[in-house]
Amino acid sequence: MRSVGGSYNVISLNAGLLMPLEVIILAAGQGKRMHSRTPKVFHRVLDKPMLGHVISVAQQARADGIHTVVGSQMLDLAKQETEGAINWVLQEEPKGTGHAVLQAIPSISEDSHVLVLNGDAPLIKLDTITAILSEDPNSLVVVTAELPDPTGYGRIVRDERGLVSGIVEHRDATRSQRGLKEVNSGAMAASVRMLRPLLDRLNCSNAQGEYYLTDIVGLALEAGLQVRTVQADDPEEVLGINDRVQLAQAERILARRRAETLMKQGVTLRDPSRFDPRGNITAGLDCSIDINVVLEGEVILGEGVSIGPGCVLRDVEVGDRTRLHEYCVIESARIGSDCRVGPIARIRPGSVLEDEVSVGNFVEIKASKLKQGVRASHLAYIGDAELGTEVNVGAGAITCNFDGASKHRTIIGDKVFIGTNCTMVAPLRVGSGAFLAAGSTITSDVAGEVLAVGRARQRVISRWTPPQRRKKS
Numbered sequence: 001m002r003s004v005g006g007s008y009n010v011i012s013l014n015a016g017l018l019m020p021l022e023v024i025i026l027a028a029g030q031g032k033r034m035h036s037r038t039p040k041v042f043h044r045v046l047d048k049p050m051l052g053h054v055i056s057v058a059q060q061a062r063a064d065g066i067h068t069v070v071g072s073q074m075l076d077l078a079k080q081e082t083e084g085a086i087n088w089v090l091q092e093e094p095k096g097t098g099h100a101v102l103q104a105i106p107s108i109s110e111d112s113h114v115l116v117l118n119g120d121a122p123l124i125k126l127d128t129i130t131a132i133l134s135e136d137p138n139s140l141v142v143v144t145a146e147l148p149d150p151t152g153y154g155r156i157v158r159d160e161r162g163l164v165s166g167i168v169e170h171r172d173a174t175r176s177q178r179g180l181k182e183v184n185s186g187a188m189a190a191s192v193r194m195l196r197p198l199l200d201r202l203n204c205s206n207a208q209g210e211y212y213l214t215d216i217v218g219l220a221l222e223a224g225l226q227v228r229t230v231q232a233d234d235p236e237e238v239l240g241i242n243d244r245v246q247l248a249q250a251e252r253i254l255a256r257r258r259a260e261t262l263m264k265q266g267v268t269l270r271d272p273s274r275f276d277p278r279g280n281i282t283a284g285l286d287c288s289i290d291i292n293v294v295l296e297g298e299v300i301l302g303e304g305v306s307i308g309p310g311c312v313l314r315d316v317e318v319g320d321r322t323r324l325h326e327y328c329v330i331e332s333a334r335i336g337s338d339c340r341v342g343p344i345a346r347i348r349p350g351s352v353l354e355d356e357v358s359v360g361n362f363v364e365i366k367a368s369k370l371k372q373g374v375r376a377s378h379l380a381y382i383g384d385a386e387l388g389t390e391v392n393v394g395a396g397a398i399t400c401n402f403d404g405a406s407k408h409r410t411i412i413g414d415k416v417f418i419g420t421n422c423t424m425v426a427p428l429r430v431g432s433g434a435f436l437a438a439g440s441t442i443t444s445d446v447a448g449e450v451l452a453v454g455r456a457r458q459r460v461i462s463r464w465t466p467p468q469r470r471k472k473s
């Protein structure tokens with residue numbers, strides 16, 4: 001879709017009409033079938049609440065206005081959980097989808113075209129929206145899909161010529177209507193001029209006692225107006241989430257879409273059905289991701305990165321050819337090229353690992369910089385520290401960065417050897433080339449190139465009496 005004249009969208013290229021596009025998102029329903037204290041549309045699908053996905057697609061469609069209908073008790077959460085300029089419209093009581101649309105109409109100018117989207121249908125694609133908007137703007141357009149199991153959806157009823165004659169909700173449908181597989185997705189478009197009088201004529205004489213938006217189809221036909229349908233290519237697009245089973249289905253569908261995009265860009269996924277892309281992922285060629293990996297926030301992978309099973313990465317950048325072995329948890333960190341991390345390593349926020357760094361099992365790094373070639377192969381805690389190039393960190397080495405009141409830094413020069421079980425009490429500086437003997441507690445600064453030993457001297461006592469077991473009386 002092209003945007004002409006700055007802020008207006010081209011609704012119909014044929015008719016050459018320029019009209020503002022206003023999107024109304026319906027999100028005020030309680031979502032009783034979720035059995036939750038959280039209103040339905042705020043349940044998350046991968047990285048966003050379902051409403052957030054619908055808002056995103058409306059933004060991508062370059063809507064001139066987005067009007068989201070919510071209940072007043074949801075407003076604070078709605079503002080907190082979504083991004084972008086939204087006109088929040090209150091629907092005090094959820095009296096039905098038609099009533100919800102009606103609440104938004106006063107905020108929309110008379111010359112606009114309206115697209116209604118369901119806040120509980122987060123999988124609709126931009127292509128489908130573009131297809132709706134390229135239909136004749138003088139008609140009412142309904143997005144439909146053929147579902148193998150249409151239970152719960154409104155059915156599209158057609159006459160013998162195949163023309164739409166109305167929409168009947170599942171609960172109001174006859175047995176034979178329930179056999180119809182073509183359903184209403186909930187997405188509809190029409191001009192405000194057409195919509196307003198139709199909405200005014202809605203009534204609530206149906207199984208749920210609600211004002212159904214779907215009834216405008218029958219009303220439009222009675223008034224001699226044109227109704228058109230656009231069938232979604234992919235029936236999954238119209239999935240409406242009413243319960244947690246459907247929530248999980250939507251999550252898998254979206255995960256698979258993102259997984260397929262990555263695979264088409266040259267990423268190997270050992271099993272795309274066991275992959276959780278919960279963020280924005282950029283990957284170079286030939287990355288390989290094993291099973292049960294969770295990627296959140298902004299994740300940037302260089303070329304040839306391999307990620308082992310069970311890793312969790314949140315806002316992480318990883319350089320070329322780096323291997324993250326099994327079960328690493330890495331957050332807000334930058335990892336260079338040719339590094340090896342894990343298995344079972346934890347890299348916490350503010351950490352930078354330069355190239356060729358090796359961090360092994362049960363090593364925790366926090367807010368620290370490890371320069372090129374640092375090796376910490378097992379069981380260490382490095383916090384608030386800077387380690388120079390090629391520093392070797394022995395097993396059990398610990399920076400004592402917290403004195404109970406504040407955090408202190410440890411600065412270690414290049415090629416320092418930190419022996420096994422060293423306790424480095426910060427604030428501390430160790431000069432380049434120094435050697436900290438195993439088991440030392442280092443409490444004051446150490447110059448370069450020296451050996452620092454901070455432990456009790458070993459004593460050997462030859463004449464001693466081993467403890468005796470007391471005899472039971």
Ligand code: UD1
Nearest residue numbers: 026027028029094095096097100119120153154184212240
């Ligand atoms: C609705 C459609 C149905 C369609 C299905 C697709 C109607 C009457 N039925 O049914 O034809 O097949 O969606 O998923 O339109 N909402 C409000 N205010 C209300 C009621 C609902 O904002 O008073 C919102 C809900 O938050 C939800 C959306 O409208 O996001 C749809 O409502 P829901 O109750 O889920 O309708 P369905 O029974 O699924």
Ligand code: CA
Nearest residue numbers: 120240241242
């Ligand atoms: Ca629904």
